[in-house]
Amino acid sequence: MKTAPESSRLFRTLLEGLETKRLIVQREFEAQKTIEERRKLGQFSTPPELAREIVSFALKNFDLENKIRFFDPAFGTGVFYSALLALTKPENITLATALEIDPVLAKAAANLWHDFNITIVKADFTQSDPIDKYNLIICNPPYVRHHLIDPDQKNLIRQRTKLISGINFSGLAFLYCHFLSQSIQWMDEGALAGWLIPSEFMEVNYGKALKEFLLTKTDLFRIHRFDMAKLQFKDALVTSALVWFRKSPLKSKSLEFSFGNSLNFPSVIIKINKVDLLNQDKWNHLSDSQSPKNEKNLSAPKLKDYFQVKRGIATGANDFFILEETRIHQLGLPLEFFRPILPSLRFLKTLEIEADEFGHTILPKPLFLLDCHLNEDEIKKNYPTLFRYLESGRLKVANRYLCRSRKCWYFQEQRQVPLFVCSYMGRPTNKNKSAFRFILNNSKAIVSNSYLALYPNKNLAQSLERKPELKSFILASLNDLPLENIQKLGRVYGGGLNKIEPRELLNLSLPFLKNIDS
Ligand SMILES: C[S@@+](CC[C@H](N)C(=O)[O-])C[C@H]1O[C@@H](n2cnc3c(N)ncnc32)[C@H](O)[C@@H]1O
Structure with missing residues (x-):
């Protein structure tokens, strides 16, 4: 007869072997599909180290007096179940159930976990009624974008979500929003849930309903945002957040926001009152708001105090409407119907655009817009x-x-000439640490929609007329602003792609303009 330590060692060895096999099955499955096919069902698996980090956090917040009744509604090959078995004794788990829509994955998972006490059902979670009630849900749901969901099916899902959670999601909501909200009916009172989802729900419009769900229907207690420079998924361009809540009629007054490093040892962690969150449009940068840099900037003037911002024009066909000067001459076209326009930012080597006596840009290949x-x-x-x-x-x-x-x-749309322009999207590079570059435009060139155009208001325009040297000062100061000051206003995509809309840029703090009037 085997002793307890012996059988526990055997169990660990068996589990390690299974985890190796699981990874092979997962890799083989992914190799057989194109990225487009995987996107349709959001088939991007969680790295095992991350799964362990998540499960270990769950166990720290779970009272093991109650045995675990585990549920994963988007199982894949079972990375979370595997981590759970590795981090707690099997006798702590009294029930385990998983759903998986893909028949190939569901079958592979059932084969893998055949000897374990888990029921794996091939089913569509968004259309399934609870098989049982669970006290621990850990899930990386499919992120599937709304336009990849068949419209009729989307309507059905929205109706079911409304019925189950009382929350009305817009047609633009990604599938993961429905997963989260519908899961409430699978949870016991007091059950714990941890969801690995894209962090963008905290800042985009369709995410409002999810935030409403979390604040009003659950006892949300922690949101951890991963550092965007460190992508969680190599093959999916998303930055991730972990959302933790309990199903409870009692709602705590505050929750913790954390950021960076790891879930268990974040770089920043702050407490925020839920009532304050109701008035916050964007939650993504709340964990930054305690840094001294930002406190200092609270009373600083904003860009909107000095500038109007507009996106550059959409020509409808840049190839056709924007021409090099040499081409205009070759075709014998009348230059009077063309106005200068800046090339895209990657072709600009300087921060200042010089002009000739006609206001045309002095650039190696000046461009003109047919207007x-x-x-x-x-x-x-x-x-x-x-x-x-x-x-x-x-x-x-x-x-x-x-x-x-x-x-x-x-x-073409008629536009004034902007004094400063800024990239609309960008990625920090080794050479250019900031994703956004501001350019001072001394020419009569306008810009296309790959730029934002900044127009000084009347007061600033007067100051600049009196003291033209202020233009270079503003240019240098704008380009010196820390990237995160702009990042926290806009959006950051996986891989570090940054984007900022005109109305977002208006809120940029410009501490260096504080005494400009004097
Ligand atoms: C992001 S993956 C996560 C897989 C696994 N849990 C992990 O973390 O590696 C989402 C999984 O959900 C499955 N899925 C997609 N839509 C589903 C649905 N409506 N019901 C159940 N599973 C679904 C996909 O096939 C995929 O395996």
Whole structure:
């Protein structure tokens, strides 16, 4: 007969072997599918180290007096179950159930875990009624974007979510929102749930309903946001958050937000009152808000105190409407119908755009936007070369959505010349530490929608007229701002791609402008 330590050792060895096998099965499964196929069902598995970190946090917050009744509604090959078996004694788990929609995965998982006390059901979680009630749910749900879900199925899912949770999600909600909200009916009173989901729910519109669910229907107690520089999933471009809540009629007044490093040892952790959260549109950067840098900036003027910000124009077809000067000459087109426009930021080597006496950019390859507001008859009669050029675009360009919706397909939106411009999207590189670059525009060039255009308000314009040297000061100071000051206003995608909308940039603190009037 085996002694207890002996059988425990045997069990660990068996488990290690199984985990190795599980990883092979997972890898083989992924190798057989294209990324597009995997996206349709959100098939991106959790790295085993992360799964262990999550399960170990769960166990710290779980009272083992109550035996574990475990449920994973998006099982895959069972990374969380494997971590759970590795981190607690098997006798602590009295019940385990898993759902998986993919028949291949469900079968592979059932084979893998055949000798264990877990029921694996091939089923669609969003359409399933609870088989039992559980006190521990750990899940990495499918992130599937709304447009990849069949519209009829999406309606069904939304109706069910509303019925189960009382929350009305917009049609734009990703599938994971429904998973989270529907899971409440599978939970015992007091049950603990940990969900690994994209952190963007904290800042995008469709996430509002999920935040409402978490605040009003659960006892949310912790949100950990992973550092975006360290992607959790190598093959899916998302930054992740872990959301922890209990099902309880009693709601604690505050919750913890943490950021960076690891879930169990975060770089920052702060407590926030839930009532304060109700008035916060974006939760993503709450854990940053305690840093002295930000406190100092609270009373600093904002960009909106000095500038108007607009996205650059959408031409409808840059290839057709934006031409190099040499090409305009080659085609014999009249330069009077072109206005200077900046090339995209990657072609700009300087922070300041110089101009010639006509206001044209002094750049190796100056670009011009075709900007003619004459009607076609007039053009045909007086500018035959331009007419021929327009004719050459009639088939390919005139029918594009944006061109089609204009009064006349080649009429461009009219814009003032911006004094400063800034990239709309960017990624920090070794050479350029900031994802966003501000450029001072001394030319008459406008910009396309890969830029944001900054227009000084009347007061600032007057100050700049009196003291033109302020322009360089503002330029240098804007480019010196720490990247995270801009990042926390906008959005950051996995892989470090940053994006900022005009209304978001307006809230940028500009401490260096505090005494500009004097
Ligand atoms: C993000 S993966 C997570 C897999 C595994 N739990 C892990 O963490 O590695 C999501 C899993 O959910 C499955 N899935 C997608 N839609 C589902 C649905 N409606 N019901 C149940 N499972 C679903 C996918 O096939 C995939 O295996």
